[in-house]
Amino acid sequence: MYKLFLGFLSVALFPTLLMAEPIMLKDVTGKFELTAEVQSLVGETVELKTSDGVKKIPLSVFDRESLIKIAVAVWQLSKSKQDSMNSPANNPFSGLENQVPLGAEPESVSALRRYQESNTVSERIPLVVQRPATVSNMKTLYDGNNGRTWDNREIKIYLKSVSEVPVGKTLEVYSEWKGLGSDIVSKNLYYVQNTGKGYKVDWEASLGFNPIPLKTYKANFLGSGTFRLDCQINDYYNYQFRNSRLSHLSIKMKDLHGGGFIYGYISRTTPIGKRIQAILMDGQFHRLTLKLYYVGPDGKLLNDGSSSTNSNIVSITDLVSESWVIPD
Numbered sequence: 250m251y252k253l254f255l256g257f258l259s260v261a262l263f264p265t266l267l268m269a270e271p272i273m274l275k276d277v278t279g280k281f282e283l284t285a286e287v288q289s290l291v292g293e294t295v296e297l298k299t300s301d302g303v304k305k306i307p308l309s310v311f312d313r314e315s316l317i318k319i320a321v322a323v324w325q326l327s328k329s330k331q332d333s334m335n336s337p338a339n340n341p342f343s344g345l346e347n348q349v350p351l352g353a354e355p356e357s358v359s360a361l362r363r364y365q366e367s368n369t370v371s372e373r374i375p376l377v378v379q380r381p382a383t384v385s386n387m388k389t390l391y392d393g394n395n396g397r398t399w400d401n402r403e404i405k406i407y408l409k410s411v412s413e414v415p416v417g418k419t420l421e422v423y424s425e426w427k428g429l430g431s432d433i434v435s436k437n438l439y440y441v442q443n444t445g446k447g448y449k450v451d452w453e454a455s456l457g458f459n460p461i462p463l464k465t466y467k468a469n470f471l472g473s474g475t476f477r478l479d480c481q482i483n484d485y486y487n488y489q490f491r492n493s494r495l496s497h498l499s500i501k502m503k504d505l506h507g508g509g510f511i512y513g514y515i516s517r518t519t520p521i522g523k524r525i526q527a528i529l530m531d532g533q534f535h536r537l538t539l540k541l542y543y544v545g546p547d548g549k550l551l552n553d554g555s556s557s558t559n560s561n562i563v564s565i566t567d568l569v570s571e572s573w574v575i576p577d
Contacts, residue, residue, distance in 0.1 A: 272322060274315040287322040295319055320495055324484075355412040357420050357441045360448035362406055364439075365424055368398045377452040378442050380577075386458060390506075400429035416445040419454070419574050438536075440574050453477075454573040456505070457536070463508025466541075467560040470552030473542045477573040478502040480537045482529040483512065488562045489545035490514045497546060498526055500565065502539070513541060515565040525568060538575055540567035 274283045274297075285297035285304075294305050308316065354362070360376065367373045370391050374384055391397045407423040414420050420443075425436045440451040452458070457477045466474050483501040486494050497514040515522045528535055541563045543551040551558050569575060 270322075272318045274318065275312050276310050276315075277312050279312065287319055287326065290319075290323055317495075354406070355408065357412060357414075357422060357443070357448045358406050358408055360441050361422050361424060361439050361450060362404065364450045365401050365404050365406075365426060368400065370397050373452075377450045378444060380453070382460070383452060386460070387452060390456070390458065401426040402429065403427045414443050416443050417577075418443055419451055420448075421572075440572070451574060454575070457573055459504055459506070459508075462506060463504040463511060464506075467508070467511060470543055470558075470560055472550075472552065473540065473566070475538065475540050475569055475575075476502075476504065477536070477538050477575075478504055478511075479534040480513075480525075480529060480539070481534045482526070482532060485512055486514075487512075488559050489547075489549075489551060490562060493546050498522055500525065500529065503534075511541075511561050511563055513539065513563050513565040514546070516546075521565070521568045524571075525565070528571065536573045537568065538570035538573055539565050540569055542566045 271284050271286050274285060275281065283297070283299065285299045288296040288298050288303060290296070291305075293308050295308055296303060296305050308319070311319065364373055364376045367376065370387055374387060377383060377387070404424065404426045409421050409423065411420060419440045422439045422441050423436070424439055425434050427434055437455070440454040441448050442451050454477070457479075459476045461471065461474050461476075463476060463478075465471070466476070479502065481501045483499045484494075485499050485501065486492070486497075490497060490499070493514060496516060496518075498517055500513045500515070501510060502513050503510050515525060517523070517526065525537070528537070543560075544564045544566075545551050546564075551562065551564075
């Protein structure tokens with residue numbers, strides 16, 4: 250029976266955790282009790298601190314109620330660890346205080362600078378990676394106004410260690426700037442691709458563009474779809490996933506274009522679930538590209554029109570990319 254809990258208990262948790270409150274545990278026979286603090290979890294063994302010292306005990310020893318207590322304790326410890334990691338040091342701009350100096354910048358940085366200094370959509374189009382729908386998508390996102398103007402100033406660009414990549418590969422380049430008449434500093438992570446004919450901005454990835462807006466997807470219960478989203482591990486479980494805390498990860502997801510939040514769920518024991526948990530364990534938002542599907546933990550469709558469904562609840566069926574760059 251304990252194996253039902255291993256998906257939650259054994260995936261990517263910390264070998265050393267913060268102190269927990271003592272809990273009362275019982276063995277499967279109900280004859281023996283133990284008061285202890287959960288210290289850590291390794292595989293199918295839990296490390297407990299008792300009055301007699303630290304002990305490592307197989308999960309198979311405990312009854313169902315005790316396993317639930319252990320699961321909750323482990324979750325609380327991991328959440329405490331996540332909260333402790335929510336510091337400025339996790340900001341993607343940390344450690345990038347020294348911008349690349351003008352005159353010494355690599356071509357990848359120059360490519361982003363040309364993009365940032367362009368004043369109109371028409372000027373930016375030749376500077377981005379061209380895909381079949383890129384031009385029309387850019388014009389649509391910018392209200393179809395091909396004459397839209399930007400006047401970015403005080404542009405600073407930061408390169409993350411690597412300055413050259415092979416043809417077809419992409420670099421992460423950070424930029425900050427101010428708009429005309431504003432003292433607000435805007436920041437963004439851009440993806441710049443080596444096209445073989447120079448570096449160009451991957452516009453779709455950099456803007457977090459989704460061919461189907463998340464708002465449209467939710468409004469119409471469109472079934473399956475692939476989305477670039479900001480993702481953060483969460484503890485919200487409701488509707489068809491109300492009782493799935495131990496079996497599924499809960500992921501809070503948002504897009505950058507007015508789609509709001511949506512909550513995605515994926516089994517903790519699948520390779521994809523394990524990988525997503527490892528990426529998100531620091532408690533921060535991370536850019537992921539995910540395939541979503543309106544289906545519940547039992548495999549039944551969620552868009553059946555019943556009153557128990559909610560368009561903010563969806564399953565994650567695939568990790569398409571560990572960033573917003575989708576391989577061509």
